[in-house]
Amino acid sequence: xxxxxxxxxxxxTLRLLRHPxxxxxxxxxxxxxxxxxxxxxxxxxxxxxxxxILLGDEATEEDVIAYRKLLGIDGSIPSQFGRYVSNLARGDxxxxxxxxxxxxxxxxxxxxxxxxxxxxxxxxxxxxxxxLGVAAALYRRTWxxxxxxxxxxxxxxxxxxxxxxxxxxxxAVQANLAPIAGYHAGFPANLYYLWLPALTINxxxxxxxxxxxxxxIVETSSEEFVEAAIIRGTQGWRFYWRYLLRPxxxxxxxxxxxxxxxxxxxAVIIEIIFNLPGIGxxxxxxxxxxxxxxVQGIVFLSGLLVVGLTFMADLVNGWLDPRAKIR
Amino acid sequence: MSEIKPLLEVKDLCISFRKGGGRKLxxxxxxxxxxxxxxxxxxxxxxxxxxxxxCRALIGTLPRHGAGIVSGTVRFDGQELAGAPERVWxxxxxxxxxxxxxxxxAGLNPVLTVExxxxxxxxxxxxxxxxxxxxxxxxxxxxVQIPRAQQxxxxxxxxxxxxxxxxxxxxxxxxxxPKLLIADEPTTALDVTxxxxxxxxxxxxxxxxxMALILVSHDLAVIEESCDDVxxxxxxxxxxxxxxxxLSNAPRHPYTRALRxxxxxxxxxxxxxxxxxxxxxxxxxxxxxxxxxxxxxxxxEDCRRDPQPALMPxxxxxSACIHAERLSELEQ
Numbered sequence: 001x002x003x004x005x006x007x008x009x010x011x012x013t014l015r016l017l018r019h020p021x022x023x024x025x026x027x028x029x030x031x032x033x034x035x036x037x038x039x040x041x042x043x044x045x046x047x048x049x050x051x052x053i054l055l056g057d058e059a060t061e062e063d064v065i066a067y068r069k070l071l072g073i074d075g076s077i078p079s080q081f082g083r084y085v086s087n088l089a090r091g092d093x094x095x096x097x098x099x100x101x102x103x104x105x106x107x108x109x110x111x112x113x114x115x116x117x118x119x120x121x122x123x124x125x126x127x128x129x130x131x132l133g134v135a136a137a138l139y140r141r142t143w144x145x146x147x148x149x150x151x152x153x154x155x156x157x158x159x160x161x162x163x164x165x166x167x168x169x170x171x172a173v174q175a176n177l178a179p180i181a182g183y184h185a186g187f188p189a190n191l192y193y194l195w196l197p198a199l200t201i202n203x204x205x206x207x208x209x210x211x212x213x214x215x216x217i218v219e220t221s222s223e224e225f226v227e228a229a230i231i232r233g234t235q236g237w238r239f240y241w242r243y244l245l246r247p248x249x250x251x252x253x254x255x256x257x258x259x260x261x262x263x264x265x266x267a268v269i270i271e272i273i274f275n276l277p278g279i280g281x282x283x284x285x286x287x288x289x290x291x292x293x294x295v296q297g298i299v300f301l302s303g304l305l306v307v308g309l310t311f312m313a314d315l316v317n318g319w320l321d322p323r324a325k326i327r
Numbered sequence: 328m329s330e331i332k333p334l335l336e337v338k339d340l341c342i343s344f345r346k347g348g349g350r351k352l353x354x355x356x357x358x359x360x361x362x363x364x365x366x367x368x369x370x371x372x373x374x375x376x377x378x379x380x381x382c383r384a385l386i387g388t389l390p391r392h393g394a395g396i397v398s399g400t401v402r403f404d405g406q407e408l409a410g411a412p413e414r415v416w417x418x419x420x421x422x423x424x425x426x427x428x429x430x431x432x433a434g435l436n437p438v439l440t441v442e443x444x445x446x447x448x449x450x451x452x453x454x455x456x457x458x459x460x461x462x463x464x465x466x467x468x469x470x471v472q473i474p475r476a477q478q479x480x481x482x483x484x485x486x487x488x489x490x491x492x493x494x495x496x497x498x499x500x501x502x503x504x505p506k507l508l509i510a511d512e513p514t515t516a517l518d519v520t521x522x523x524x525x526x527x528x529x530x531x532x533x534x535x536x537x538m539a540l541i542l543v544s545h546d547l548a549v550i551e552e553s554c555d556d557v558x559x560x561x562x563x564x565x566x567x568x569x570x571x572x573x574l575s576n577a578p579r580h581p582y583t584r585a586l587r588x589x590x591x592x593x594x595x596x597x598x599x600x601x602x603x604x605x606x607x608x609x610x611x612x613x614x615x616x617x618x619x620x621x622x623x624x625x626x627x628e629d630c631r632r633d634p635q636p637a638l639m640p641x642x643x644x645x646s647a648c649i650h651a652e653r654l655s656e657l658e659q
Contacts, residue, residue: 233421
């Protein structure tokens with residue numbers, strides 16, 4: 001029996017390739033490739049190399065050259081890059097110059113801590129920003145709206161190293177609700193160590209996200225379909241969720257994907273303040289030591305994570321808002 | 328025979344925008360409207376005459392636009408709606424009064440399917456199961472003459488044409504079989520061929536469901552076709568009201584007459600159209616006295632004095648013009 005075929009195989013393949021999700025995925029791969037190149041080049045832009053730093057000021061030119069060969073960072077930049085890419089292709093991220101430990105195993109040890117910090121932070125961000133943004137939109141003409149506006153500006157302008165110390169004083173030293181510093185692995189015990197660092201980052205993220213949400217809800221509420229829904233008699237949670245919140249979420253979710261990325265960079269400062277042995281702290285040490293393989297590995301792998309998170313935010317958006325899908 | 332109580336009676340309604348510092352900007356004053364059950368009244372007037380604000384007052388969404396009722400009464404089915412709290416409006420919107428908003432091309436939520444939005448309107452009234460509500464939604468779409476109702480039910484706003492969207496909006500408005508349907512310029516955003524279809528659909532539904540209708544338009548021809556009565560608004564006030572035939576054959580207000588003679592469909596070929604001289608009085612700069620006097624050939628000293636009367640009986644209709652009987656002078 002004949003079945004109607006929607007075009008030839010080539011046609012169907014072409015249509016599949018044009019699918020927005022696939023296109024977005026291809027973009028993600030391209031970004032990952034650029035990331036790999038940047039990770040390689042950036043660290044080499046900094047003056048000084050690991051051989052010089054390890055051998056100290058008294059080392060002779062010959063010693064430095066010999067040591068470079070030993071570390072595998074000899075030869076021209078292109079030839080180094082070739083080796084780096086072909087090793088990466090085999091899943092080999094190299095060995096840390098300082099500790100002689102596999103880069104991958106260092107990342108595997110340190111990244112989970114930063115990941116837990118990121119997840120906790122984002123979870124708290126959503127939990128705090130969502131109700132705050134909605135309330136700020138609904139009550140924007142009352143005292144609450146004005147207080148929110150001022151409070152948000154003040155919090156965003158406060159640097160995290162300052163708010164972090166204040167929070168430690170308040171919650172760890174005075175109230176004894178959190179440890180002053182340190183970390184112990186294992187969920188849910190680790191939350192005890194993470195909630196204060198996460199709150200510190202949220203002092204910056206929550207006001208920004210709540211404001212994004214507030215302004216998109218305000219914008220949505222002047223849309224005709226909102227009044228049309230009121231006129232039809234739509235009320236209660238249906239009205240708030242379907243007509244105000246859901247059509248307003250797209251910018252907030254996009255921002256959330258981007259925020260997940262910035263948490264990784266906040267982590268550098270936060271992990272130092274709270275003495276969390278995460279990837280941020282490791283990265284700072286690695287840069288200081290010009291530990292080429294370690295820096296490359298951390299930048300590339302945590303970058304991949306960010307690319308993955310933004311990709312996921314896009315998918316969620318496409319599901320929530322069909323307008324985003326057709327663009 | 329006992330006097331029939333009108334379904335809707337608007338008396339001397341005044342609406343103002345609230346500006347900062349307690350100042351007010353009037354947009355409607357002295358709006359008067361009376362509508363019996365199953366009858367259709369048209370509201371005609373230029374943009375800025377307060378037609379849409381009057382309609383919003385009838386559905387209780389003025390505060391959303393920073394406006395409110397200052398004085399006057401709105402009696403609907405024995406209930407006073409002017410100044411009614413939200414609780415009362417919840418029982419009115421959709422159930423008692425259906426509303427097709429102006430340029431409702433953007434009236435559907437772009438992230439939801441037609442089904443979600445229709446089912447919502449249907450279930451708002453009673454306790455229907457999801458399956459029953461779905462069947463009801465299909466029936467509604469068929470009632471507004473949408474072909475392939477099942478498919479349209481799954482569609483979202485951007486997948487539908489303007490005419491289709493308007494039909495869906497109408498379906499949502501009549502979902503709970505309201506006693507009164509308000510259509511605020513239901514065809515302005517559509518193309519001409521579809522305008523006609525939508526208007527005849529509204530008329531047909533009105534008869535099927537025994538609804539009263541308020542049809543707002545700036546086009547007198549549209550109203551003459553589908554309404555029993557007409558109310559003419561100028562600069563926030565009702566200037567003439569009465570049966571459609573009376574107003575179109577023997578208007579008793581210079582503005583109504585001007586609207587009539589400026590109509591394209593009444594002009595003879597080759598003849599210049601008679602435009603209304605001057606500009607429409609805009610909100611915030613209404614003249615003292617009768618608002619129409621700067622554009623009126625009959626205007627004299629009496630017309631520029633405040634206060635001017637509200638609607639008074641004149642022939643078969645009501646007119647706010649103090650020179651209503653001199654209108655025939657204009658025909659020369």
